[in-house]
Amino acid sequence: MTTTPGGAELPHQSASTSAAAGVAELGLLVGPEATAGAGVSARSPWRLSVERLRHDRTAMITGGIIVLIVALAVGAPLVSMLVGHPPDTQYRDIGLTPDGLPKPPNGTFWLGTDDLGRDLMVRIAYGARISLMVSVVSTAATVLLGTLVGIAAGYYGGVVDTILSWLIDLVLSFPFLLLVIALVSITGPSLTLLVGVIALFSWSWVARVVRGQTLSLRRREFVEAALSIGASDLRIMALDILPNVLAPIIVYTSLLIPSFVVLESTLSFLGLGVPPPTPTWGGMLSDSVAYYRQAWWYVVFPGVALLTTTLAFNLFGDSIRDAFDPGADRIRRR
């Protein structure tokens, strides 16, 4: 019994391969597993996926970029210490031209300044923090909620499914932006509100996918088998259903993160996201629009940061999908 790296099994031995294995299959040898080969190590489906990922060059490159971005976000205080400029300090004397315009990249401010004389590089680094934190936390909340609802709906079916599906449809059809504007006008923009609202509207996408997977898994014989040995519903959902929906969940997670980065930036751009003076890429882009002719660096650098992050995550997410869910169709993103 040999296993190819791709995980496919080869039950039919060709004539040239071990005759002993063929004989074993006929049951003439005691212990048909004797020829299984002590050298073959057990490779779990997870190990195989990770190996596929490691051999994907795009994945490794974009993965490296993501690591750098995370390092930048985590090390933002270090960047600030390095150049000696805190992110919110306005250097109106040395950071602005005599006309009050942002200064271009120079020895003091490596990427230039913004319209209030703040160090752009430091703000971009801190902006990475916000973007990543918001997107990761939102993703975690979204995936958690979506998975719970999706599995429950798909597994129980019947009334539970009807109610939960109705809820999913309701959330899906709600006008997101209108609600955000309304909420922000009541409570004012805040970080928590942002994360909450993003998660509140995105879980339904995950729930729909997970529900579909669960519905098809529910009918598989190993679920029947678990029922026949007396497993409880909770046990089946956790040990039998969940590991098999994990692959699309992982893929979805890796694609949600960049979506949320863009979403957060969009909301901040519109003034509905993280309030100033906290640096965020979307906010910087919003403020930079007025100076696009005089201060190209103010537009370009945050924009490049946003673009690179989103692209890296998206490409990495595609690679993850290829590694963990090779036969899957493209997951439709918003």
Place this chain on the structure above:
Amino acid sequence: MTADLQSAPVLLEARNVVKEFPIRGGSREQRVQAVTDVSFEIRRGETVGLVGETGCGKSTLARCVTRLHELTSGTIIFDGQDISTLGRGRLRPVRRDLQMIFQDPYSSLNPRRTVGSIIGEPFAIHRVADGRERKRRVQELMEVVGLNPEHYNRFPAAFSGGQRQRIGVARALALRPKLIVCDEPVSALDVSIQAQIINLLKDLQNDFDLTYLFIAHNMAVVEQVSHRVMVMYLGQIAEMAPRDQLYARPRHPYTAALLSAVPIPDPDVSDRRHQIVLTGDIPSPVAPPPGCRFHTRCPRAEPRCRTPRRCSRCSGTRPGTVRPAMSPWPTGSSSGS
């Protein structure tokens, strides 16, 4: 059938089991009559074979017996206990003694769980053993069914079909059940592997005092393992008899037709045999023919085949119950245990 099997206690009794599936949608509410008024007994230590074409309701009946389906009506009595309407919680201890082996070795094992975890799950659920003790017992089971216990941490993808079926057998055997319902356990395997698994099941029956309900559509396989055989057609039991009697002198025309369809390797013998070729299609289980459901295709059909009968003196059913409509005329001799 050996004398001690005939006098062994009844382990499973099915009485007038009915299972229907409603079809939703459409103008009228219709029901698929998958299992209709099936009654039989299984005694301790015997193997009862259940044969029939695809779609005759064998698998549905198997799932009714193990309560994976809710019965539409009827009674299942297992080891003296009426399990027909028990809830999940009350059924759980029963499941220690009533297990099932599934047909498809490729989908009856969770591909993302290790073999050790799959076989060990009964121990975990019923809190019989933990940790090292559980591992020891799982490896013991693996050896019993002919697997290498060192492959405890492998995943199902690393095993061939026959080996996977052994995993399924080990899982069913874990808690030393009394009755194992085998739902076409060898249908998905190569012929040579089928022999291995059948021999394994027979050995296990001797070693562990098991009782089997063995379901298959291959008459030859059923002949190998069974003490008694039931033939099923379109949800009804057509005939029930000790194995040798059924194969040598089938009483119901459907049984005779099935037997004549079994391939014989020797072409001379095969050519000389009289083959019963059935014409027509199987009627729809939504609107089955009245009385004996086979009468629409039966070469020996008579007008009275259309009417259901009530018999009070045949062995195997209690007085006053509706006798299986399909038992062949005349009703004089016994057709059951």
